[in-house]
Amino acid sequence: MLRPFWMMRRICETMDKEGGYITENLFIPKYIWFQKKTLIPEIEKKVEYCESIQKEFKKVGIIYRKNCLSKERTEIQNLVEILHGYRQSIYNDFPSINDDTKKPESTWNKISKGIELIAHKITKGAFVTSTREYAKCLKDLFVETYFIEELCKEETDQDLACICHFLNNVVVALALSDIKFLTKEYLKVMKKESLLKSMMKVKGAM
16 A cells, blocks of 8 residues: 555655666656656646645645544545546546556566666756646645555555555556656657767768
8 A cells, every 4th residue: 555655755756866766677867857848748737637636635634634634534535535536537638547557567677778778878958847847746746645654554444545546546657657758758869869979970980
């Protein structure tokens, strides 16, 4: 049940300092998130989803931290119902996310070698405001969910399991799908630049 919180912290690490590891072997440089001229598809809609879901978690989180959850935990039950609606809506808007959650982790390992080979060549590019905003929205959303992790450590029930499932198969999956997209786009750019440099060297030698 705690896996999504571990993954969210891993994803946050890719946005800070020099980057972070998504898996044991797959390092994601920070600048993958802030590539010049590369925009995440339908980013405005994703930002809107993140902000809306964050507000729902924040409402319940405030009540939890004040130790004011009802004995029946109706607040948690209501959150489950709300998240169910978001899950259906997000899957309808981004069906590939649902497909990605069914793929084995080896899918990531296929692109990890390419990233590792060119990671040392990555230089800081110009920030794209909308992408930076999306990254911030993701981080803010992650932070607001961490009280669920605290609850899970105290006890587990079906409602908490449903929330963790949502975080893993919707929120984390959404972020990972965009990391995959940005990684592939960066590799394309690097290959083009490498090819161009090779052509210039050949031309200079003639």
